[in-house]
Amino acid sequence: MKPLLSLIFLLPGITILAGCPFQERSFPLQRDGIVRVPPPLDHQRSARPWLVNAQRKLAPLLPAAKYGLSPMLTADMTGPTSQPVDMVKHFHIRTWGLESIWVNFLGLAYSAQAISTADTRTPAPPWPGFEDIWVPIDDHVKLAGRFGLARSADGAVRDADCIVLLPGLRGTNVVLRQRDLARGLRDSGFHVLTLELRGQGQTDQAYPNVPNTWGILEIDDLLRVADWLQRQPHVRRTGLVGFSWSANEALLVAWREGRRSGHPCISPELAKRHRPVEGGPYYQAGIVAFSAVLNFEDLLDELEIERQGFFNPMLAGLQDTVRERKIDKNYAEKTGSLRKLFDFERLDYPDSVRDGLRYLRLLGYKGERCDRKLASARMPVLMVHAADDPIVPAQAVADFVTGLSNPNVAAIVLPSGGHIGFAPYSSPWYYSLLLNFFDPATGPAPASP
Secondary structure, X not given: OHHHHHHHHHHXXXXXXXXXXXXXXXXXXXXXXXXXXXXXXXXXXXXXXXXXXXXXXXXHHOOOOHHHOOOEEHHHHEOOOOOEOOXXXXXXXXXXXXXXXXXXXXXXXXXXXXXXXXXXXXXXXXXXXXXXXXXXXXOOOEEEEEEEOOEOOOOOEOOEEEEEEOOOOOOXXXXXXXXXXXXXXXXXXXXXXXXXXXXXHHHHHHOOOOOOOOOOOHHHHHHHHXXXXXXXXXXXXXXXXXXXXXHHHHXXXXXXXXXXXXXXXOOHHHXXXXXXXXXXXXXXXXXXXXXXXXXXXXXXXXXXXXXXXXXXXXXXXXXXXXXXXXXHOOOOOOOOOHHHHHHHOOOOOOOXXXXXXXXXXXXXXXXXXXXXXXXXXXXXXXXXXXXXXXXXXXXHHHHHHOXXXXXXXXXXXXXXXXXXXXXXXXXXXXXHHHHHHHOOXXXXXXXXX
């Protein structure tokens, strides 16, 4: 019995030495692994039928899953009584063990390989074919970014769509996932802009007194970014990709872009701090949201309890990120509470935290509602999630899409991939999905919401 127990406790260490599955890794695009889907028929061009047809072609790229499980698509997430399907039962999820290396080894490993622990204050090393730029937002802030223009074989800049990439919570262009995806998209014929938003990376270094507002102001910033891009020579449409927290921001961009007038989720005081949406349409190439934190207010509750890395590695890692932000900004309180960090980085009026949470809310929370925001989305929106995500339960995706009839909004939940770990899970599927989604010939087209 003792040798068996020793082997069990040594197994993670042996695995780590063999392949280092719990640290960030690079997953560049491999052209020989890309699968192209045929152009959709006219009646299949909106996001939901497009995803069904695309996944039929891309399914062989995914690893075999336990229990023979296959991904669940948008229509599968609503049961016969118009209630959300029980995702826990369908995917055989052991919810109590999603943060356990013994129960959810692959989910945690895929997550770790996609999440950077690099110093967010340090500029990313140069990327060939990209230049560092500053995108003007208003008189108070410009956003740091890296801009790569697609070129033809003779070096001339092509006319092409531009895809905007956002890092995750407190992420920067140091993240290898940003670099790999930016290079892959540019080499495939897209212009690419990777951004560091308010409070992130070099934007934060240049404007230390401009706070991160968790999307409250950043969503309008992203509309201004699209406006700026579409005024640049050689840029046709724009697209947007977000990961984790920035996936929420990407989804809310789809709402703000489609909802131009007042909305009950925007208080009068908050509306005063927003610029009216002008011009557009924006991000018509589409929006992809990987591992969106749909139930973020539940996560705020989870982070009120101090977590230990051995038992809760993902939550403890999030709390470390929160603590680092508080230390960097010399805030009075240094715990891992994200809710308190919201309080420190509030807007300049008394009820701004309450108004901000309502503005950012994507799912109902403790009887309070301000959801169904994507009913008005005018561009194709694709949500990608994993059943073994250790931070955001897959059930949140089913709850989100059930009752949402907008054909522009589609979702897929994979059997594995952890939290934003889709390139480690299946790099060919990840890149094939994105390249086909954004390709004007093979991707979805906007429908009337």
